[in-house]
Amino acid sequence: MKQQPKATPPRWATRFLHWYCRPRLLEDLEGDLNEYFERNVARKGVRSARLIYILDVLKFLRPYTIRKIEFFHFFIHWIMIGSYFKTSRRSLVRNKLFSLINIVGLAVSMSVGLLVISIVSDLYSYDDFQDKKDRTYRIITKTVENGQTSETNLASTSIRVGEKIKESIPAIEYVTAMRAGFSGDAKVGNSTVPIEATWADNSFLKVFRFPLLKGDLETALKEPQSLVLTEKTAEKLFGESDALGKTVRFDSTIYTVTGVVQNIPKLSHINFQALISLASIDAGHNDADLHSWANIWQNYVYVTFPETIDATKLQPALDRLSKQENKTLTNRTVSVSMQPMKDIVLGGSLMNNIGPTFAPPVMWTLCGLAIVVILSACFNYTNLSVARSMRRSREVGIRKIIGAQKSHVLGQFMAESVIIALLALVFSFALFMVLRKEFLDLDKHIADVFSLNISIQNILYFILLAVITGIAAGLMPALFFSKMNALHVMKDASSMKIFRRVGIRKVLIVVQFTLSLIFIAATLIGYNQYKGLVTFNLGFKTENxxxxxxxxxxxxxxxxxxxxxxxxxxxxxxxxxxxxxxxxxxxxxxxxxxxxxxxxxxxxxxxxxxxxxxxxxxxxxxxxxxxxxxxxxxxxxxxxxxxxxxxxxxxxxxxxxxxxxxxxxxxxxxxxxxxxxxxxxxxxxxxxxxxxxxxxxxxxxxxxxxxxxxxxxxxxxxxxxxxxxxxxxxxxxxxxxAYAQFSLILKIIGVIAFLAICIASLGLFGMVVFTTETKLKEISIRKVLGASETGLIYLLCKGFLLLLVISTVIALPVTYLFFDKVVLTKFPYHQAISISDMLGGSLIVMLLAFFLIGSQTVKAARNNPAKVLKSE
Amino acid sequence: MKGANLGEFEELVLLTIASLASEAYSVAICDELEKYTGRTAKLGVVHSVLNRLEEKGLAKSRLGEATSARGGKRKRFYEVSHAGKVALVKSKEVRENIWRNIPGFNLEGSI
Structure with missing residues (x-):
């Protein structure tokens, strides 16, 4: 009868014990726990013995058993950093191909990351120049027509809200109402300049910080026919001369310039060429409709609160106001609420919105895509480092024998990967500058919405990204090296199981290619759909x-x-x-x-x-x-x-x-x-x-x-x-x-697909080079024994090809289902997804990969075996 | 000084170490204590007491030889130090003094 294998306590619990316990107490404590475990196995069975073991390990987590933080070890890291740097540099120079693959991959992927960081940082810094950004709120409106169920959400509201809100909420510091949509030809003397302006009441310049260069803040927009210009508009109308007090004619109405404000910063959701006092609309005839509760389509109301007020609790007061005012309406109900100014740009789509909006899901998708590409490059690093661990095992062995501890080796390899990531950051920054320009030129709206300035804050984020990327890339190899048994390595390096982690590496390659294939298939499907939208038979002719x-x-x-x-x-x-x-x-x-x-x-x-x-x-x-x-x-x-x-x-x-x-x-x-x-x-x-x-x-x-x-x-x-x-x-x-947004998304995904494929291919190339190098002797011996070249190529290729086939089998159905069940259901008039598109995309990737694998394996298979074997 | 006093359980553990002579390691001490007192002695409690006794200088410890049992881990054997012996003796004297002064208390008949 076969002997039952001995029951062992759960490994993770033991590892946890090793991690926290003081070295002095560890050995006998672990022994004690083992003794009790064996006893409990005999008495209560394996399962409850394991449970008790886990509980005991947790129970021993006490002040006197916990390892002291060893500052000395940290200190050693600092002393050794020069040595780490030296060995890292040597290893970089020695393996030029692998270093190149790693650095290029990381640099390319991180440049996408940098772009996304600048985009997100731009979005979050909208309206930052407003000193009351955190306590300014916009009144937004929800309206339902009687007899209908669908409600409309508006960024605009009625002027009446602005007039009434201070009665409902006395805590409000300032209220301002503005009305969009003035456009006309400004006539000064003989020149005529078309101008788009905004009506605003007198508090406008108190709520928003648009500093007045000339004019009086208290009265600038008070009187009818007052006009406040931006610097730029003032220059257009009056050139170098002082604009204040001069008159401008729109049609038959004459406006007086009462102020000039600084040019509006780019990252502002409110934008205007000029402000006209709201009182101008009422001048002459009092327009009752303008002040009605139902006039909610073109006006915007903002309020600021003193710092001590929590505005989130004031909704009931607004509800009461809405309820009271709705009594005057017959055909619709209108209800108002507050939206913090800092949420306006990322607040999702509201009708009649002013300024740019960016849907948070789009932003998160962008972040996700960047992370996927960066991870792909990290996988390359991980794969190549672990695969080539044999080359550096002696170094690690000697370090360990001299007295380096696990944490030191871990630190060394983490430091190395962070150094490489920082090096890559330099290249990626150069790439980012190119990418930034391309991105801003991609569509004229993008240049309006984003500035993508390189601020100190952004540079810190860039460095943080590089460090995190370095840690992510280096963690696996570092853990692997730190666990190496020094004696084993020094005695016989070849006994090390270099292919032990083949499973993980294969998984990583499959993940990389699956993602690349999904991206390229998505791009192709998207392109077809876009083509379909643009050339759709609309029911009438648009040609010429x-x-x-x-x-x-x-x-x-x-x-x-x-x-x-x-x-x-x-x-x-x-x-x-x-x-x-x-x-x-x-x-x-x-x-x-x-x-x-x-x-x-x-x-x-x-x-x-x-x-x-x-x-x-x-x-x-x-x-x-x-x-x-x-x-x-x-x-x-x-x-x-x-x-x-x-x-x-x-x-x-x-x-x-x-x-x-x-x-x-x-x-x-x-x-x-x-x-x-x-x-x-x-x-x-x-x-x-x-x-x-x-x-x-x-x-x-x-x-x-x-x-x-x-x-x-x-x-x-x-x-x-x-x-x-x-x-x-x-x-x-x-x-x-009209469908530019789709072509924009397509271009972005297309670029990312391209990068993802490049990075994945680089990684694959590295793995193929490594595998063929390690198997060179095996190939030579096979050749001497009579293997044919095609047979050898097949032998070397089949593993990789299998991985590619697996990726295709995963990627294509996933993409198909995603588009068929999620994306295209939103488009009632979409094209059918053509299978040939998807296969075409994967075929391109396959051909590329096949070329990479083929070129290396053919080279290896054609080697003269005598030369290889002689060098032993 | 707070550290010099022996707590009740500390005293029991120290006595058990003494009674086990050269075989006094944590698991054995637990078992022995259970035998003497009839209460279950948790390893966690005993372990922390042993640690404290050693810190107070009342017990000494050394690692034994590795064997195939216990997953190959060595045992830590404890013995009572000189200070420990003094403390035990003193504690015993204190008790005996008090016992002696209990008037009219018949030891044989009380139980």
Missing amino acids: IINLRLQGNKGNVLAKEIAQIPAVKGISQSMMITSLGSKHGTNLTYETDSSLVWENQVDEHYLPLHQHQFLAGQNFTARPEKGKESEIIVNQQVLKKFNIGDQNPEKALGKIVSVSGQQLAIVGVVKDFHYGSLENRIEPVMFRYSSEPDRYLNVKIVSQDLPATLESIQKVWRKVDKVHELDAKIYDEQIEE
Whole structure:
């Protein structure tokens, strides 16, 4: 009968005991515990004996048994650091290839880390120049239309909140209300400058720190028709001369400059070219609607509290205010709450938001991607160091025999990896400078949102990242070396089981390649989807159409001029450009049903120009003036929603609907098309006639030479409008721009995929070189004994190829499921995921890996065995 | 001085060390104590007392030879030091003095 193996106490408990117990007490205490353990095994069985052992180990954790912190050991580290540095340098120089792989990998991956650190640090330092950042709150609004369940969350609120809030919460220090959306042409003397401004009340400059260079803080925005300029705007309008007290004319109204503020720092969520006193709106006529509780779409209210007040407890007071004010509303309920100013940029999406927002999940995803890439480089370091441990085992052995303790060897190798990481940081910083520029140039919005300045604080974070990376990379090898048995190593280094940790190394390689494959497959799928979005059949034609923003000019005048250009085939006018994501809606009433329907106001040329397909009826025939419409054209969804004519387009013709108080007859039904963005399903849309919608010209051209046509349009524009820059865009490019965020995400993931593949390939290359080097003798002997070259190559390759196959088998289904079940469910009109894309991506990676493995193994297999074996 | 006084359990442990002579190591002391007192003596308690006795200089210890038992770990054998002997004797004298002065107390009949 086979003898039962002897029961042993749990190893981790013993290790824990070793870790905490004083060396003097350790041996006999461990012996005692063992004796009791054996006794308990005999009496109570293995399981309870183990449990008692664990409990005893924990119970012995007492002041008198705990190891004293040995400062002397720390001291030794400091003395030895020179020696560590020397040996690290020697080992770096001796193994140039491996050092290169490690440093390049770490540098490349850390540069991504540096970029992410600067991005995150930028996001968190938004509005830092505001001295009251921590105690300023924005009033945000939630509104529900009666009879509907979906609530709308707004960053804006009503001016009335600003007027009433101090009554509800007397603790408030300052309240300020502002209103966005002033834009006009400022006329000073003969010059005209278009300006975008914000209305703000007199407390604005007290709540926010926009230091006044000239003017009086107490009164700057008090009187109607007061105007506060930024330095930049003042220079544009008045040049070098003092702006204070001068007048600026917008249309017929004259404003007086009462102050000049410093230019607004880049990282500010509030941005303006000029401030106009809020009192200006009321001047002349008191607009009751402006001060109503329901006017919540364009106004922003901020409050500051004294430092002693905890603003989070004040919500009940706001609820009472909302409840009281809601009594005046009939068609909706509005409730307000406070949002800390420091959460605005990372606060997620609110409608009507001002300034940039960044969704926290996107930020965390970026961090995650950076960590994955850095970890991948760390894996390389770990893999190569452990694999090559034999080369350095003698050094460790001698150190241990001379008297180094475990902690010293551990410290040495950690120090070495941290030194290498810091060295890599120097290179990665150079890379980061390149990457930073590329990132800022990636999209024009990015340069507006991020500054990516290199501050002292960021540099400290960079160094911290390098140290952490070094520790992460070096921990495994350091533990491995510190556990080495000195006697074993010195007696016979070859007896060391260098391939003992092959399991972990294989796992690391598989993880690296799985991640790389996921990234590349995601990039390819994403690219296909993006292509699909941009070239999607929208239900109308967008080719060769240039959309031109009129900016206040008369559409008909400009249209007549542009029509003279030979390349122009047709011109239409519209209130908005569809399929770019923006929407305008009005209530439509049919019989008793009433509901919001998206609209576009167009002239008679619009529908033919865009080749909308009529299912029934025809284009507008009447040419009414504004406010005297009689005809309307709708899409299929309108018929479906209101059940007009049993959803039959022919029967729907002639039916009367009511829009904005006018009775309109349906004269045409167009096929469903994409009015909003492709992220949404097709919804009810109507076209209304307007002879001069006065927003956009849609110019259809035949020319092959687009730049020349644009140039002639530019010339025409110059003739008509001398103030504004021409704003003409090619429709197809506008659509691409509307989905720019996707192409941006794609580019970022693409770059990361590329880096991840590079790093993983470097690591794989290192492992292949190492394996072939170690097996050189084996190969030579096999060759002498008659092995064929192909056989040898197969022998060397198969292990690695198997790992790659495993990674593919894991990565592809994971990516497919992630996209199929998570990402693409959010896009109702997405393309099918093509399997060939995913296989194509993995094929590229496989080929690359195969090339790396192949080149080395072929070299090894072709070696002259006589040369290798002779050197013994 | 606080350290010079012998606590009750300390005294018991010290006496047990003396009684075990050359075989006095922690596990044996525990077993022996259980035998004498009938109470279970926890290793944790005994171990800390032994440590304290050694700190006070009442006991001395040395490591024995390694054997295959106990996972190859050596035992720590304790013996009573001179100061320990003095303390034990003194403690015994104190008790006897008190016993002697209890009037009319019949030892044989009391139990």
